[in-house]
Amino acid sequence: MPKITSLEELAKLKKTVEPRLKIRDDADMSHFKSSPEICIQQCRGMGCTAAGGDKVTELFEELLKKKGLESKVTIVRTGCLGPCEMGPTVIVNPGDILYVRVKPEDVKEIFDKHIVKGEIVERLVYHDPTTNQAIPERLKINFLADQEFRILHNNGIIDPWNIEEYIARGGYEALARALYKMKPDDVLEEVKKSGLRGRGGAGFPTATKWGFLKSSPGTVKYLICNGDEGDPGAYMNRAVLEGNPHSIIEGMALGAYAVGNVKHGFAYIRAEYPLAIETLSAAIAQARDYGLLGKNIMGTDFEFNLDIFPGAGAFVCGEETALLISIEGKRGMPRQRPPFPSDKGLFGKPSAINNVETWSIVPRIIREGAAWFASVGSEKSKGTKSFSLVGKVNNVGLVEVPLGTSLGKIVFDIGGGVPGGKKYKATQMGGPSGGVIPIEHVNVPVDYESVTALGAIMGSGGLVVMDEDSCMVDVAKFFLQFTRDESCGKCAPCRAGIPKLLALLNKITSGQGTLEDIDIILELSEMIQKASICGLGQTAPNPAVSTIRHFREEYEAHIIDKKCPAATCQSLFKAPCQHTCPVGLDVPGYIALIKSDQPAEAYKLIMQRLPLPMTVGRVCPHPCERKCRRGQVDEAVSIRHLKRYASDYAWEHGLSYTPKVKAAKAEKVAVIGAGPAGLAAAWDLAIEGYKVTVFEALPVAGGMLAVGIPEYRLPKEILNQEIDNIKKLGIEIKLNSPVRDVDALFKEGFKAVFVGIGAHKGDKMGIPGEELEGVYDAIEFLRNINLGKDTKIGKKVAVVGGGNSAIDAARIALRKGAEEVHIVYRREKADMPAEEEEIAAAVEEGIKLHLLTAPVKVIAKAGKVAGIECIKMALGDFDKSGRRSPKPIAGSEYTIEIDTLIEAIGQRPDIASLKLGDVKTGKGGTLVADKRTLATDQKGVFAGGDAFSGPWTVIEAIASGQRAASSIKRFLSGKDPAPRVDRQDPETFTYPNVAPTEAETAERARVGIAEIRLADRKTSMKEVVLDYAAKEAKEECSRCLRCDKG
Amino acid sequence: MAKQKAAPASTTDTGRGFAGRAFQRIQGIIDDTGGQAGAPIRVLQQAQGIVGYLPPTVLKTISRDLKIPLSELYGVVTFYSFFTMQPKGRHVIQVCLGTACYVKGGQDILNLLKKEYGLEPEGITPDGKFSLETIRCLGCCGLAPVIAIGDDIHRKVKPGHIKDILNMYH
Amino acid sequence: MAKVKVATVWLESCAGCHMSFLDVDEFIIDLVNLVEFRRSPITDIKDFTPVTVGIVEGSVGNEEEKEVIEALRHNCQILMALGDCACFGGVCAMRNTFNKEDVLKRAYIDTPSTYQGKIPLSPGVPALLDKVYPANQIVKVDCYVPGCPPEPEAIKYGLTELLAGRIPVVPSNIMRFD
Amino acid sequence: MSEIRLLINGKQVTGQQGDSVLDVCIANGVDLPTLCHYKGLTDVGACRLCLVEIEKERNFVPACTHPARDGQVVTTSNEKLEKYRRLILELLFTERNHLCAYCVASGDCELQSLAYKYQMDNARYQYAWPTQVTDSSNPFIVLDHNRCILCGRCIRTCDEITGAHALDFGKRGWKTNVCADINQPLGESSCISCGGCFQACPTGAIFSKASAYRGKPEECTTVESTCAICGVGCEIKGLVKNNRVVRIDSADMTRPRGLLCEMGRFEPLYDSADRVTTPLKRNSKGQLAGCSYEEAFAAIAKKFDASDSVSGLASGKASSEALKAFAELMDKIGSKLVDTLDGDDYRTISQGIAKFDGKAGLDIEARLEDILTADCIVVIGAHPTKSHPVIGSYIMRAASKNKAQLIVLDPLRNPFTFRASVWLKPPEGKKGLAVKALGKAIIDHGLPKAAGDKSKFSADFKNVDVKKASQDLGIDVHDITKAAQILAESRNSIIIYGSGILAYKDADLVATILNLAALVGDKPRVISLKRYGNSRGAWELGLGNPRAPVASDLAKGKAKGLYLLLADDLTESQVLADSLKGVEFTVVQASYLSPVTARADIVLPSMLWTESKGSYTTIDGLSKKTAPMVKAHTDIKTDADTLKEVARCLKK
Missing domain, CATH: 1.10.10 (Arc Repressor Mutant, subunit A)
Structure with a gap:
């Protein structure tokens, strides 16, 4: 190959190659059939190669040969496209059709159908995870459509092993122009004007760095490319190295030209990237052959040489002084600055280090101008940045977006949100030196300053998405473990301090921590940050500091409650289901007992902690099932239903369980409200020997269970049976006995009072027409129905709201004769607080959902409800709960004709007629009490259930009743209140250690749960969900992985 | 080079x-x-x-x-972690414990190898067939969790797959 | 003025700190007028009553010692760690570089003078903790007088400060670890 | 050097351009805690205790590595800094097993002193209790990793002061440890036991076996003296408690004669052999038995007065004072047969020098300090790491720090061959030819022009054919030319030779070496390694110039009487003892009982150099004085006094 020695020769070469590449940009599928050539572009990035990309290429080549299409169809192996999780990827042009996860056996189909016949193989193209719609065109995929390719613009298009293809896309033009038409200072000035900041982490202005080097005395200077990308979860640099290596060479040559006196550069690339090293080596060799590296570049007297230095695996070598020392062949231990590398760097000579991404964008800045570069990005952070989006996110992969793009956009629009219906929790940014950005800041623009303000750092661009199953203390531990192992060990704060931080975190996750430990962590962290030599130590505590900053509650849960909310910290629990259960039911225990034919024993085991198993077995939202390990294999074990099975079995067989009551105590305790919280508190206190009286305002006991939940979900007979059993402990339940004054109870001789009055008052929407006849609030509506009161219901009903009450009200309306039932909800379905099964059942029964719709006003006709005017909503920015807040779309109003409107938008405690003494009320009219002890400001008064928490779940209400009972017990025995940690079971159970067999662990769905016929539902209040048969129950039990046994 | x-x-x-x-x-x-x-x-x-x-x-x-x-x-x-003074097994199992692999269960795989095969990191099976290493991010986060055996990368590995995977190597 | 109530315990230690305590010479006479020892190894009172100052000598190496220090902490307002064992772990902590099983085996089986030894398993013998801990790893400690044993001067200083209502920090010139 | 002015803690102070902030603080008496800083070693900024706040600096910076600049405003202490320092101390204490109550360094520990200073009365962090080993494989030094704070002072001392670089950090991060070679036990490593690491260690991580628990510095008296063992003349500081040397430190490791080696640092702490505690006299049963000085003197006088053939033989280990008295005694006896044990070496060297320039003065030899500044060092037939370890260290340092080129000419491997640019391995007996070939190659390569007329020196090499010589020697000709090139191009070379050359007793060879040196330097820089601490002193007193070598007299059985001044010399005592077979009457004045004293008729006690005041002349001719660190345990006379008394008792 003759060397390129002038601008003209470069342009000529470009011209000859350009047409060859044209086809690769032709996104018009209609050209396909008429096109004289076809191009197959296959990713040869590490991800796709690992997924078997080589085999796919080979097969394509074979088929081409066989069919003699070699002259028409070309195969190009390109750099990483981004969607690594979908590898191996294949693009077919014209048309820009993207095939994902192409297995060798799929090749023939693509070939026969697409290449030969021009038909898209829909089966193999990308399918939207939510709509499941096929999206064949590459740039129509959300993941790719929302990106801006500037650094990665050659990835997926050119063959990185072919310098001519790079030149065809404008490569080396910038260098040519610089050498022939620009003075070194012009190049520097252009970079300065662009506002380019180092992409390696700290964001130091690149031109300034070069300026320092330029002004440093000396005639031997070095430029270094930092490709020691070592952050776990980050692989942006690898994509550039493997996909666009010449951009780095050209960028460094430009840098060398701008700085002057630089004849030599080094690319430090981690040895874990063999393909990157190979690719760049090949590129260097080619550039040398073409006269673009070495002496007399492009015929000028400019000289620049580039060598690869393969790193030997030390994260700390990403730190610039360590990197330099490492190139010198020594232990890569950072040294104190000054002297700065720009004064004394590699081999004692002035040097400058930039990261791969920084170097690779320089040519485009020179070619297309500073203004082009700065046209995107935020005020202080210009240009685009690549990120590797990994973790609990649907679209894992490489992402390039303008700086300043909101995190939410990256995670949800590009990343497609969190898989498996889990809740998004936080994003860890900047790897082990970074921090977490919690859900409430999901709107943050991703640029250097904003991210730093939240205690994270941009780093090199790793974004690790975490969901509800990620424990933040554990995450901090993970990163600290990493930095502990990667610390070079030179300076005392980092070397000795990080293990201590880790030890403190371990102490916390094993339940031994104290609240002071948090302060010690913060104090120690500050010292390590301020006193360490290098960036590694200075940032190593960030994960701990930032998780404490944003998730202190989670730390406190570990320390005070000995609970890991994410059920990750193994040493705190036996099994995640039990740990997640608010009352701590021994789930593996009762499942083992059912499996071994002892359902009655299982029932007894459940009764140790739960006095309402049949009820809870029907209506619990089963948080346990979300954490079930089986869910990681296929589907969670049907824990709730098994509980129902065991307790129904006991009932059907006339078995009941009454625990032994301790010796009677003198003190009397009053419980206000016979709901789940009150009943649970009464049960626990009665077992302790206290005399308990329950005051209930309504004519029935059970609270919301009795008047809020419809018969078809929880038959009254079941509930009453359980309440009767509770009464067996000698608890007196006074019905129709509203309490007016808490103090009066003390005067009556009660020594402690538990207030569990629930939240029985519905919230109003605040729109015109709410006062009309035919408008109900859901709570009132359900109560009236449950109490058998005559409630008029029209033919066309609308329910506003998305919670369980809304669904219940809608389904009741249907059963009470409504012909048409609408649910109006202002957000998306996924945002509905109601349980998924309930929503599904409602839809199945024919209820119509109006999503992203908000009511505007009630339309009246003759003083009665005649319709409801709604407005369509569009999703805007993310709110603090991480959901997009809906915004009305002007002019999208429409009316639904109705005659009955049920509002189900919220509920609050009804305290109008209750004198509470010193007990304070807070947000939503709830009673204020200590979160853990449930003690209110008035001595002896404790609060729990929905009255304290606002509307929540039955199992949480029961748990709060139990917590309050524990506090009351302490209070009555003269002790300070203390948080309740799981109590001991009064009876010990031995249950067989039935480890699952290999067959049992094999993937299989949960045993289906039978329901009554759809036709029967609309006409009766019969319980919809049916019980397991014994065989089914046992089979379902066999799916339990027994993770409690280690 | x-x-x-x-x-x-x-x-x-x-x-x-x-x-x-x-x-x-x-x-x-x-x-x-x-x-x-x-x-x-x-x-x-x-x-x-x-x-x-x-x-x-x-x-x-x-x-x-x-x-x-x-x-x-x-x-x-x-x-430098790249260097080792210990002999390696015929097949080197590298379990990635990068963030992505960790959050997706890389540790479970490691635990299984420890429990079922008695392999500790930097250890070797008595027959010299396998040795185990934990490694930093391989850069295949999209395929997490991954283990690498020699030049092969196994993607989305679940503990249940380990036996079959190891049986592929003789 | 009512006398300040003081309780002292010794845990895993050699009693040297209590001995050093006696080396404060005539200060002990002043002290007797100011404080009332509610519990100490010398008084032979076994149970705890609430006191103002608790003084602990020795490290925490078994379940019983853990209970004792927790009870002392519960019953005192200010807890002082006296001596290196209580402050840092001291000589007792030498066993921490070995594992518990090896330590027991060495002590009860392997010593040359032992004939057919066995490791005591009776519930009456308090079980060893996995490691020997200084007091502040088990309970909150308010002030420290290190030394093996502490200088009588340092003990005197610590007590004088406490009696004056201040939390003492032993000054450099009388601080010693050995 | 220009002066700079800084404001430290509000006080105007001055320093020199090039100083670190810490240097300025130390020079101005500003107290700053340090653990990894050690005088004379490169600063690394690892312990972070000397962090200071400097105006306009973004972060706190370590004073030790931060250059002092004119106009800097420095704060060495504020609430944050003090807090960080205490936290770091707590971390260091809890990182490993630091418990002073059972640490050898308690009372002599910088970590402990700082803990006191910062009133560290507890550690909030749990001790990590790592299982660290204690390496006691070295005969003199124990490396106890339990007490190590990884400050790296030992490593830097080993590298920068001793030049051995036997120690370095192994592993990384919290697993870092100080390792010798491939993490070998110290005793099996290339450690030369110089003890520099022990002196530099701030804690009890490296300690001397013989010093442990023998006394803390505060309980000792310190005596400044000179090591008299090998003739380098290292300045030492002896710590003495209860009339026992418990520890020997270098007075100042940054000074050239402050290095110390295994011999100087540890030998005096051990009892080498049984001492001669009183005069001994062979009794009627033929056994040596204690007697008074008078009896011994009388017996000597009686024999020597009667003999006309008394020889005198002195060891170069004796002080100049003793040697002078010995010469006077022999004068009085009238013996011309007086020699030193290494008299042959002297005659070879001095005759060689005479052949080179006509004069016989040792003054032509270079100074030891010249090694440190040399850019090329040639070691011929010498093993200074064994015989004169400190000289070995000089060479290592010059090679590693100044990148001096090293040329070794020796058939045997020695520690320098490892760092040598060229290692010429002539077969034993052909070293001379090798030297000549090297000289010829230099001439062939072309002599440095600036050096003037070298024809006088080059004559010696004229007749050598380098190619043929290389074949004879079995040395690759390229190696010879490479060595020649290095030497010819050096500006500051030095040649060191020793026993491997002197054993030939070939004065011509010595002259050739001098000629070689003269070829490449403006003046020949050569050092010969002498066997004893005061060899040169003895020779300069004329003790090396007998009419005939005494040894041959002894061998021929000519000597009827012999006075042997052995002092504390234990070298080759069996060989020497055997050579005494034919002597009728032998007086041995020695410190230790040995095969030699067993052969003697009269034994007179001799003091050790650590017990007496004395003068010694170093290899390169400096006069150094020792000071008594301890008193001899029994009431014995100094060597000079003993000799003078003997002379007085003689009637001759």
Whole structure:
């Protein structure tokens, strides 16, 4: 190959190659059939190669040969496209059709159908995870459509092993122009004007760095490319190295030209990237052959040489002084600055280090101008940045977006949100030196300053998405473990301090921590940050500091409650289901007992902690099932239903369980409200020997269970049976006995009072027409129905709201004769607080959902409800709960004709007629009490259930009743209140250690749960969900992985 | 630049002839890289590529010929995770514990290998067939959790798959 | 003025700190007028009553010692760690570089003078903790007088400060670890 | 050097351009805690205790590595800094097993002193209790990793002061440890036991076996003296408690004669052999038995007065004072047969020098300090790491720090061959030819022009054919030319030779070496290694110039009487003892009982150099004085006094 020695020769070469590449940009599928050539572009990035990309290429080549299409169809192996999780990827042009996860056996189909016949193989193209719609065109995929390719613009298009293809896309033009038409200072000035900041982490202005080097005395200077990308979860640099290596060479040559006196550069690339090293080596060799590296570049007297230095695996070598020392062949231990590398760097000579991404964008800045570069990005952070989006996110992969793009956009629009219906929790940014950005800041623009303000750092661009199953203390531990192992060990704060931080975190996750430990962590962290030599130590505590900053509650849960909310910290629990259960039911225990034919024993085991198993077995939202390990294999074990099975079995067989009551105590305790919280508190206190009286305002006991939940979900007979059993402990339940004054109870001789009055008052929407006849609030509506009161219901009903009450009200309306039932909800379905099964059942029964719709006003006709005017909503920015807040779309109003409107938008405690003494009320009219002890400001008064928490779940209400009972017990025995940690079971159970067999662990769905016929539902209040048969129950039990046994 | 091998070569052939040739090749590398930047690291990398690991004899040779004190060389070898002074199994299982793999269950795989195969990180099975390493991010986060065995990368590995995967290697 | 109530315990230690305590010489006479010892190894009172100052000598190496220090902490307002064992772990902590099983085996089986030894398993013998801990790893400690044993001067200083209502920090010139 | 002015803690102070902030603080008496800083070693900024706040600096910076600049405003202490320092101390204490109550360094520990200073009365962090080993494989030094704070002072001392670089950090991060060679036990490593690491260690991580628990510095008296063992003349500081040397430190490791080696640092702490505690006299049963000085003197006088053939033989280990008295005694006896044990070496060297320039003065030899500044060092037939370890260290340092080129000419491997640019391995007996070939090659390569007329020196090499010589020697001709090139191009070379050359007793060879040196330097820089601490002193007193070598007299059985001044010399005592077979009457004045004293008729006690005041002349001719660190345990006379008394008792 003759060397390129002038601008003209470069342009000529470009011209000859350009047409060859044209086809690769032709996104018009209609050209396909008429096109004289076809191009197959296959990713040869590490991800796709690992997924078997080589085999796919080979097969394509074979088929081409066989069919003699070699002259028409070309195969190009390109750099990483981004969607690594979908590898191996294949693009077919014209048309820009993207095939994902192409297995060798799929090749023939693509070939026969697409290449030969021009038909898209829909089966193999990308399918939207939510709509499941096929999206064949590459740039129509959300993941790719929302990106801006500037650094990665050659990835997926050119063959990185072919310098001519790079030149065809404008490569080396910038260098040519610089050498022939620009003075070194012009190049520097252009970079300065662009506002380019180092992409390696700290964001130091690149031109300034070069300026320092330029002004440093000396005639031997070095430029270094930092490709020691070592952050776990980050692989942006690898994509550039493997996909666009010449951009780095050209960028460094430009840098060398701008700085002057630089004849030599080094690319430090981690040895874990063999393909990157190979690719760049090949590129260097080619550039040398073409006269673009070495002496007399492009015929000028400019000289620049580039060598690869393969790193030997030390994260700390990403730190610039360590990197330099490492190139010198020594232990890569950072040294104190000054002297700065720009004064004394590699081999004692002035040097400058930039990261791969920084170097690779320089040519485009020179070619297309500073203004082009700065046209995107935020005020202080210009240009685009690549990120590797990994973790609990649907679209894992490489992402390039303008700086300043909101995190939410990256995670949800590009990343497609969190898989498996889990809740998004936080994003860890900047790897082990970074921090977490919690859900409430999901709107943050991703640029250097904003991210730093939240205690994270941009780093090199790793974004690790975490969901509800990620424990933040554990995450901090993970990163600290990493930095502990990667610390070079030179300076005392980092070397000795990080293990201590880790030890403190371990102490916390094993339940031994104290609240002071948090302060010690913060104090120690500050010292390590301020006193360490290098960036590694200075940032190593960030994960701990930032998780404490944003998730202190989670730390406190570990320390005070000995609970890991994410059920990750193994040493705190036996099994995640039990740990997640608010009352701590021994789930593996009762499942083992059912499996071994002892359902009655299982029932007894459940009764140790739960006095309402049949009820809870029907209506619990089963948080346990979300954490079930089986869910990681296929589907969670049907824990709730098994509980129902065991307790129904006991009932059907006339078995009941009454625990032994301790010796009677003198003190009397009053419980206000016979709901789940009150009943649970009464049960626990009665077992302790206290005399308990329950005051209930309504004519029935059970609270919301009795008047809020419809018969078809929880038959009254079941509930009453359980309440009767509770009464067996000698608890007196006074019905129709509203309490007016808490103090009066003390005067009556009660020594402690538990207030569990629930939240029985519905919230109003605040729109015109709410006062009309035919408008109900859901709570009132359900109560009236449950109490058998005559409630008029029209033919066309609308329910506003998305919670369980809304669904219940809608389904009741249907059963009470409504012909048409609408649910109006202002957000998306996924945002509905109601349980998924309930929503599904409602839809199945024919209820119509109006999503992203908000009511505007009630339309009246003759003083009665005649319709409801709604407005369509569009999703805007993310709110603090991480959901997009809906915004009305002007002019999208429409009316639904109705005659009955049920509002189900919220509920609050009804305290109008209750004198509470010193007990304070807070947000939503709830009673204020200590979160853990449930003690209110008035001595002896404790609060729990929905009255304290606002509307929540039955199992949480029961748990709060139990917590309050524990506090009351302490209070009555003269002790300070203390948080309740799981109590001991009064009876010990031995249950067989039935480890699952290999067959049992094999993937299989949960045993289906039978329901009554759809036709029967609309006409009766019969319980919809049916019980397991014994065989089914046992089979379902066999799916339990027994993770409690280690 | 010579092609870098991610996984070191097999070391079963440690006969005299092999060792002799290996030393000759190392000598050649030393001569090639003698005066260059970072010579010790380059030489160590290539020596490990040849021998599979860096036994004391190799270190002593390099120390002598590059005129680097033995202790300094040992310091370099033990500083970088790429180098090992322990022989490797015929197949090296590398479990990625990068963030993505960790959050997706890389640790479970490691635990299983510990429990079922008695393999500790840096350990080797008694028959010398497998040795285990934990590694930093391989950069295949999209396929997490991954394990690499030799040049093969196994993607989205679940603990239940391990047995089948290992059975592929003899 | 009512006398300040003081309780002292010794845990895993050699009693040297209590001995050093006696080396404060005539200060002990002043002290007797100011404080009332509610519990100490010398008084032979076994149970705890609430006191103002608790003084602990020795480290925490078994379940019983853990209970004792927790009870002392519960019953005192200010807890002082006296001596290296209580402050840092001291000589007792030498066993921490070995694992518990080896320590027991060495002590009860392997010593040359032992004939057919066995490791005591009776519930009456308090079980060893996995490690020996200084007091502040088990309970909150308010002030420290280190030394093996502490200088009588330092003990005197610590007590004087406490009696004056201040939390003492032993000054450099009388601080010693050995 | 220009002066700079800084404001430290509000006080105007001055320093020199090039100083670190810490240097300025130390010079101005500003107290700053340090653990990894050690005088004379490169600063690394690892312990972070000397962090200071400097105006306009973004972060706190370590004073030790931060350059002092004019106008800097420095704060060495504020609430944050003090807090960080205490936290770091707590971390260091809890990182490993630091418990002073059972640490050898308690009372002599910088970590402990700082803990006191910062009132560290507890550690909030749990001790990590790592299982660290204690390496006691070295005969003199124990390396206890339990007490190590990884400050790296030992490593830097080993590298920068001693030049051995036997120690370095191994592993990384929290697993870092100080390792010798390939993490070998110290005793099996290339450690030369110079003890510099022990002196530099701030804690009890490295300690001397013989010093442990023998006394803390505060309980000792310190005596400044000179080591008299090998003739380098290292300045030492002896710590003495209860009339026992418990520890020997270098007075100042940054000074050239402050290095110390295994011999100087540890030998005096051990009892080498049984001492001669009183005069001994062979009794009627033929056994040596204690007697008074008078009896001994009388017996000597009786024999020597009667003999006309008394020889005198002195060891170069004796002080100049003793040697002078010995010469006077022999004068009085009238013996011309007086020699030193290494008299042959002297005659070879001095005759060689005479052949080179006509004069016989040792003054032509270079100074030891010249090694440190040399850019090329040639070691011929010498093993200074064994015989004169400190000189070995000089060479190592010059090679590693100044990148001095090292040329070794020796058939045997020695520690330098490892760092040598060229190692010429002539077969034993052909070193001379090798030297000549080297000289010829230099001439062939072309002599440095600036050096003037070298024809006088080059004559010696004229007749050598380098190619043929290389074949004879079995040395690759390229090696010879490479060595020649290095030497010819050096500006500051030095040649060191020793026993490997002197054993030939070939004065011509010595002259050739001098000629070689003269070829490449404006003046020949050569050092010969002498066997004893005061060899040169003895020779300069004329003790090396007998009419005939005494040894041959002894061998021929000519000597009827012999006075042997052995002092504390234990070298080759069996060989020497055997050579005494034919002597009728032998007086041995020695410190230790040995095969030699067993052969003697009269034994007179001799003091050790650590017990007496004395003058010694170093290899390169400096006069150094020792000071008594301890008193001899029994009431014995100094060597000079003993000799003078003997002279007085003689009637001759």
